[in-house]
Amino acid sequence: MSKVAPANPLEMLAYNISLMIEDNQIVYIGTGLPMVGAILAKKTHAPNITMVYESGGQDPLEGEMPWSVGCPFTYRKSPMTLEMAISFGQCAIGYVDIAFQGGAQIDMYGNVNTSVIGSYENLKAILPGSGGGNDIGSLTQKSVLVGLQTPDRFPAKVDFITTPGYLDGGDSREKAGLLGGPIAVVTQVGIYDFEPVTKRMRIKALNPGMSVEIAQACTGFELLVPEGEVPFIEPPRDEVLEILRNEVDPRRVFTKMPGS
Amino acid sequence: MSVAPANPLEMLAYVVSKNIQDKQIVYVGTGLPMVGAILAKKTHAPNITLVYESGGQDPIEGSMPWSVADPVTWRKSPITMEMPLSFAQAANGYVDVAFQGAAQIDMYGNLNTHIIGNDFLNPKARLTGSGGGNDLISLTENTIIVGLQTPEKFPVKLDFITSPGHLYGGNSRKEAGLLGNGPVAVITQLGVYDFEPVTKRMRIKSLHPGITIEIAQACTGFELLVPEGEIPVTETPPLDVLEILRNEVDTQKMFISFPPQ
Amino acid sequence: MEFMYATQEQFDRLVDFKGAREYHLSKSRVKKDKRMSLGEAIDRFVQDGDILAETGFSYVRSPIQAYFEIIRQGKKNMVSIGSPMSNTSYLMTANCVYAIHLSYIGVEMRGNDKNFARNIKTKKAEILSIWSHGSMALGFKAAQLGAPFIGSKQLLGSDMLKYNPYVKVIENPVGLDKSEPVVIIPALFPDVCIIHVQKADRYGNAVIEGPAINDIALAAACRKVIITAEKIVPEMSIRELGNACIPFWYVDAVVELPYGALPGCCPGCYYWAREWWEWLVRIGTPKEENVQDVMRYWIYETKDQFEFIEKLGGIRFINHATRLMEAAQANIDDSLVSFDYQEVIPKWD
Numbered sequence: 001m002s003k004v005a006p007a008n009p010l011e012m013l014a015y016n017i018s019l020m021i022e023d024n025q026i027v028y029i030g031t032g033l034p035m036v037g038a039i040l041a042k043k044t045h046a047p048n049i050t051m052v053y054e055s056g057g058q059d060p061l062e063g064e065m066p067w068s069v070g071c072p073f074t075y076r077k078s079p080m081t082l083e084m085a086i087s088f089g090q091c092a093i094g095y096v097d098i099a100f101q102g103g104a105q106i107d108m109y110g111n112v113n114t115s116v117i118g119s120y121e122n123l124k125a126i127l128p129g130s131g132g133g134n135d136i137g138s139l140t141q142k143s144v145l146v147g148l149q150t151p152d153r154f155p156a157k158v159d160f161i162t163t164p165g166y167l168d169g170g171d172s173r174e175k176a177g178l179l180g181g182p183i184a185v186v187t188q189v190g191i192y193d194f195e196p197v198t199k200r201m202r203i204k205a206l207n208p209g210m211s212v213e214i215a216q217a218c219t220g221f222e223l224l225v226p227e228g229e230v231p232f233i234e235p236p237r238d239e240v241l242e243i244l245r246n247e248v249d250p251r252r253v254f255t256k257m258p259g260s
Numbered sequence: 261m262s263v264a265p266a267n268p269l270e271m272l273a274y275v276v277s278k279n280i281q282d283k284q285i286v287y288v289g290t291g292l293p294m295v296g297a298i299l300a301k302k303t304h305a306p307n308i309t310l311v312y313e314s315g316g317q318d319p320i321e322g323s324m325p326w327s328v329a330d331p332v333t334w335r336k337s338p339i340t341m342e343m344p345l346s347f348a349q350a351a352n353g354y355v356d357v358a359f360q361g362a363a364q365i366d367m368y369g370n371l372n373t374h375i376i377g378n379d380f381l382n383p384k385a386r387l388t389g390s391g392g393g394n395d396l397i398s399l400t401e402n403t404i405i406v407g408l409q410t411p412e413k414f415p416v417k418l419d420f421i422t423s424p425g426h427l428y429g430g431n432s433r434k435e436a437g438l439l440g441n442g443p444v445a446v447i448t449q450l451g452v453y454d455f456e457p458v459t460k461r462m463r464i465k466s467l468h469p470g471i472t473i474e475i476a477q478a479c480t481g482f483e484l485l486v487p488e489g490e491i492p493v494t495e496t497p498p499l500d501v502l503e504i505l506r507n508e509v510d511t512q513k514m515f516i517s518f519p520p521q
Numbered sequence: 522m523e524f525m526y527a528t529q530e531q532f533d534r535l536v537d538f539k540g541a542r543e544y545h546l547s548k549s550r551v552k553k554d555k556r557m558s559l560g561e562a563i564d565r566f567v568q569d570g571d572i573l574a575e576t577g578f579s580y581v582r583s584p585i586q587a588y589f590e591i592i593r594q595g596k597k598n599m600v601s602i603g604s605p606m607s608n609t610s611y612l613m614t615a616n617c618v619y620a621i622h623l624s625y626i627g628v629e630m631r632g633n634d635k636n637f638a639r640n641i642k643t644k645k646a647e648i649l650s651i652w653s654h655g656s657m658a659l660g661f662k663a664a665q666l667g668a669p670f671i672g673s674k675q676l677l678g679s680d681m682l683k684y685n686p687y688v689k690v691i692e693n694p695v696g697l698d699k700s701e702p703v704v705i706i707p708a709l710f711p712d713v714c715i716i717h718v719q720k721a722d723r724y725g726n727a728v729i730e731g732p733a734i735n736d737i738a739l740a741a742a743c744r745k746v747i748i749t750a751e752k753i754v755p756e757m758s759i760r761e762l763g764n765a766c767i768p769f770w771y772v773d774a775v776v777e778l779p780y781g782a783l784p785g786c787c788p789g790c791y792y793w794a795r796e797w798w799e800w801l802v803r804i805g806t807p808k809e810e811n812v813q814d815v816m817r818y819w820i821y822e823t824k825d826q827f828e829f830i831e832k833l834g835g836i837r838f839i840n841h842a843t844r845l846m847e848a849a850q851a852n853i854d855d856s857l858v859s860f861d862y863q864e865v866i867p868k869w870d
Binding site for chain 1: 541542543544545546549550551552664665666667668722726741742756757759760761763764765766767768769770771
């Protein structure tokens with residue numbers, strides 16, 4: 001019987017993010033859970049990944065969890081630190097393999113809204129704006145969307161397309177002239193991909209204890225369900241959880257459940 | 261002690277220096293313009309800042325550079341720029357004056373450094389190409405052309421426009437979308453020329469001592485405009501300036517020995 | 522376009538944004554020891570038919586010893602691009618390069634490269650497009666920035682527009698004055714470049730001292746990158762200063778190549794072999810048979826940079842060149858260093 005407490009939903013999210021990363025990739029990360037997931041990947045199955053940051057830090061030495069995108073830990077003894085235009089330029093010319101992105105709204109084609117809830121004319125809430133989100137989502141070969149899955153946050157159509165996913169589905173992303181595209185969505189419920197023809201969001205695997213019904217109930221549009229049985233994600237092994245808790249986020253800045 | 265009078269190349273260097281005003285940012289290549297710029301800095305324009313095509317910005321003084329990217333052009337420079345950024349400075353309005361030479365110069369101050377002869381594929385002579393020449397004259401606020409004046413080198417029509425001056429005269433430079441005033445002066449072994457404001461044709465501004473309009477015209481392949489009234493004689497370098505030029509600027513006489521080495 | 526030698530595919534590949542991106546995506550990201558000999562690096566990463574981007578500035582930090590190795594290995598059918606170039610004409614004579622994108626070939630105030638002019642005149646090589654330094658530099662910079670093109674104000678009104686099929690003049694659709702002409706310069710993606718640097722680590726993180734010219738942009742733009750370095754240093758010594766300008770994942774091969782920029786100069790290391798260049802321009806290039814002699818003596822019958830140095834004068838030459846560089850950079854008391862030099866013709870038969 002394991003003495004290690006099972007993963008909480010945020011830890012599960014971090015773990016699922018880490019699964020998206022393959023060894024030897026160049027990974028573009030922001031702060032927060034994607035960074036936790038990337039560091040976890042580096043400490044487990046993907047020791048040879050290279051991390052690059054929007055603020056320009058390239059391949060920093062391992063250190064504390066960065067406090068912000070421009071935190072010194074993102075360029076700690078980096079061999080070089082790039083200007084912003086050049087750091088995004090790397091995504092466009094094919095030197096970044098995978099990037100992670102969050103959003104207030106994600107729709108069925110993987111479009112992301114970080115600009116406004118409602119509209120600028122009829123404002124319900126104003127969000128921070130694109131930041132580097134649009135750039136990364138437009139230019140990087142593979143992007144992974146990370147979000148809290150609720151019907152409001154997963155509407156059929158985002159109020160504002162800040163970062164284009166597959167736009168209206170089909171080949172509309174390609175026709176718009178964009179590069180790369182989202183390959184997955186990772187939430188507290190499970191992992192989704194995009195059906196190759198329609199480019200609609202599809203369940204790929206669910207976290208332990210979840211069901212297709214729960215996933216659908218947390219979503220504002222109809223999720224595609226793959227044929228056959230929906231796979232469940234193996235929960236993280238004890239040693240992975242211990243690395244996550246003791247080495248990656250020991251202060252539980254990102255993986256502590258609110259109120260716990 | 262008597263000082264030998266200026267030879268033609270020393271005169272050229274002096275006139276170049278007089279065309280630089282104090283506190284300007286000056287984009288210099290190698291050769292006589294650099295000699296003139298350093299002379300200016302050591303005489304009437306001590307506060308100029310020199311910037312170089314190779315990227316060196318505001319180097320400390322050193323020996324005469326042997327090449328455009330000589331270490332002396334970025335000797336203890338606080339910053340050395342990549343090439344596109346060094347030219348971008350000119351476009352962004354941070355360079356006041358640039359100097360340029362050419363194999364051919366026409367009446368509108370257009371320059372050719374590509375070919376001699378009108379067949380591009382089979383010219384009489386093939387020259388170096390643009391280098392940074394086109395960039396500087398297209399982007400810098402003011403350009404000064406330095407050259408040897410002969411009918412062949414000052415033809416009516418260029419074999420190739422490498423670097424646009426006033427193109428076809430009048431408004432044509434502006435209409436082409438180029439930046440800056442284009443060439444504002446031409447300095448040769450015979451005199452100093454400017455461009456008549458309306459037609460943008462080359463016009464005598466002053467002639468060096470002993471040079472007449474006839475001589476200047478005989479050394480030019482097109483008709484030079486002559487200003488009204490008496491033509492001024494170009495000021496010759498005072499003895500103390502000559503001594504600075506010889507003893508402090510080009511001590512190895514790389515550029516000012518006459519006839520050239 | 523009608524070409525004498527180059528293929529349409531070679532011509533198009535220079536501006537193939539998506540092709541270059543695909544190539545970059547396919548490159549291994551493994552941070553491994555990439556050190557190898559110069560011979561192996563050239564053999565593996567410089568291929569017949571490649572678009573070779575020339576780096577450095579004419580003969581400042583240019584990988585001249587690596588170009589000599591390309592000649593010795595007899596690479597063929599390459600297209601050369603660079604601003605400026607000054608080593609290309611020998612690659613033409615050796616049949617390595619048959620076409621170029623030209624911005625400048627010359628030896629500055631020492632005049633035109635007669636060998637280049639002769640190679641074009643005798644149709645040994647052809648010119649595919651003509652640029653200024655700055656316009657070509659913007660093409661490389663656009664590539665580094667991942668921007669498909671950059672709008673510029675140079676080239677307007679010049680005859681170069683007639684000989685440059687890559688660029689296009691348009692009226693600036695986003696300017697205050699919508700009829701303002703601008704030149705659209707495409708992002709340029711050559712196949713391979715060799716960048717000579719003062720310091721690199723075994724993985725390819727590289728530091729450039731002095732003018733970088735276009736090399737930072739070229740490292741990002743080119744499909745393949747070979748670093749030749751005066752010194753291979755521990756990774757941590759680069760991390761300490763954080764002043765690398767080329768990250769390891771752009772780099773395919775790292776070659777320790779002290780004196781790799783000779784007979785050119787390498788900032789921080791050594792000054793030019795000036796007599797060699799003067800002699801090359803005045804004696805070595807005026808006639809084709811002289812060029813053949815130059816290439817036989819200095820390239821084909823010279824195994825590596827150390828033999829080259831022996832022919833230049835050995836340790837005395839190196840000591841003098843090193844002192845001149847130190848003095849030029851104001852790193853030593855230069856009161857006893859003279860920059861005078863003689864038109865000494867190196868000994869050769």
